[in-house]
Amino acid sequence: MxxxxxxxxxxxxxxxxxxxxxxxxxxxxxxxxxxxxxxxxxxxxxxxxxxxxxxxxxxxxxxxxxxxxxxxxxxxxxxxxxxxxxxxxxxxxxxxxxxxxxxxxxxxxxxxxxxxxxxxxxxxxxxDCLGSFPLPVEVIPMARSHVARELVKLGGDPVYRQGCETDNGNVILDVHNMRITDPRALETAINQITGVVTNGLFAxxxxxxxxxxxxxxxxxxxxx
CATH class of the missing domain: 3.40.50.1360 (Rossmann fold)
Structure with missing residues (x-):
């Protein structure tokens, strides 16, 4: 179908x-x-x-x-x-x-x-396990590089979504290559990075x- x-x-x-x-x-x-x-x-x-x-x-x-x-x-x-x-x-x-x-x-x-x-x-x-789809993270524009470095520390490979501005005037980092075994813990950890508005985990x-x-x-x- x-x-x-x-x-x-x-x-x-x-x-x-x-x-x-x-x-x-x-x-x-x-x-x-x-x-x-x-x-x-x-x-x-x-x-x-x-x-x-x-x-x-x-x-x-x-x-x-x-x-x-x-x-x-x-x-x-x-x-x-x-x-x-x-x-x-x-x-x-x-x-x-x-x-x-x-x-x-x-x-x-x-x-x-x-x-x-x-x-x-x-x-x-x-x-069965989240993460094959890249995890979007909405970020205050001036914090993009800082947030990207912190996401690397969490084991991800963040990629700036070129040409994308959210309805809130922010930018998106798509985090690749993460096998998300504990979605609640990762949602919390990413949201605690200064400059992150929120991330796309709904856990x-x-x-x-x-x-x-x-x-x-x-x-x-x-x-x-």
Whole structure:
């Protein structure tokens, strides 16, 4: 099955999963990336069932608004009932690597606020051990070289993502060649480097539910 078909299947499944839980006062958090894009398109079909959304990127906000779905500043809402987003990798504990689309900081903020975090991904994102996908780290621009040196000390091979500026005005270092056996410890260690905004490990706040698109259909996998 083509990758886009799997992404569409999990996006549809996510809307079907959240629709019965929503009421007209609810706020839905929406992620960034190609799978999240399909989710937005299906979410538009039930836009009268909830109040509005918070978006993890400017691109997501634009796509939501193009469907007539209200987008609020996170500071103006009291509660996010559910957050739906994709991932670059997930392990069986639903710890994730995210940030291929450079929206990791806003994604992590919304995930922290949300009552429920649903990850939607195709089977190619499922791994036993995180790290094959380079780990994105968002960095204050003037700290880029310092942070890179510190990431080398942690065993990684950081590469500056050329031509990428995040919605927050920062830069991305992609850390290659790391086998991440303790995601929570590494997430903490990287975030303690001066100049790091955050990194793309979602281990302290993993997903609550994974909707995984496979050739046999969409599997629901709860966090261990």
């Amino acid at each position: 083509p990758a886009d078909a799997l992404k569409q299947a999990v996006a549809r499944a996510a809307v079907d999963y959240i629709a019965p839980k929503l009421d007209r006062h609810d706020i839905v958090g929406v992620g960034t990336g190609s799978t999240a894009g399909f989710f937005i398109d299906y979410l538009a079909q039930i836009k009268g069932h909830f109040d509005g959304t918070v978006a993890s990127s400017e691109a997501t906000a634009t796509r939501l608004q193009s469907h007539g779905i209200p987008v609020y500043d996170l500071n103006s809402v009291d509660d996010v009932v559910v957050y739906v987003d994709g991932a670059d990798e997930t392990n069986p504990r639903l710890e994730l690597i995210k940030g291929g689309g450079a929206a990791l900081t806003r994604e992590k903020i919304i995930a922290a606020v949300a009552r429920e975090f649903i990850c939607i991904a195709d089977a190619g994102k499922w791994v 302290h706040r993993p997903a609550d539910l994974l909707l995984l698109g496979t050739e046999a259909g969409v599997e629901q996998i709860a966090a261990e």
